[in-house]
Amino acid sequence: MEKSEKRDDAGDTANAGGDQVMEALERELTLLLRRARASSGDMxxxxxxxxxxxAYGILSRLxxxxxxxxxxxxxxxxVGKATMSRQLRALEDLGLIRREPDPADGRAFLVELTEEGRSRFTRVREARRRRYVSRLAAWDRAELGDLARLLHRLNESQEGA
Structure with missing residues (x-):
């Protein structure tokens, strides 16, 4: 083994533990994302x-x-501008959003929910929250707070990635 290939057994053990943690994290995130995609489709x-x-995420953001x-x-x-434009056009065709000129820049448009879009989104979001409350009723409130905080931190770390 060359000098650059030599390994410290303690380092290998630490890396193996780190690899197991990362593998577990990847497995759980993959499952969460798969279920979230299915849930987004339902919602x-x-x-x-x-x-x-x-498009559900766009309604949520707006x-x-x-x-x-x-x-x-x-x-x-x-996502790219073309993808967003296509998704916004579909939402507009369904009467869920509208585009209005941006008062700060007459060349640009602002996208906003219509009353119909707001009403439909709110109804579905409230039903989803009731499901979360039911499924997480046994969780300690502090654990839920920790989960929300850690997910927020994860999401922040992915911005611009």
């Missing part, structure tokens, strides 16, 4: 039978932030 169909699963430019939405979700 999207509850909002409107023709709604694409990815509900949270209020009117926003399409370019900001594309950046937030990490």
């Amino acid at each position: 999207a169909r509850e909002v409107h039978p023709d709604l694409e699963p990815a 509900h949270e932030t209020g009117p926003e430019r399409a370019t900001l939405l594309a950046g937030y979700f990490g």
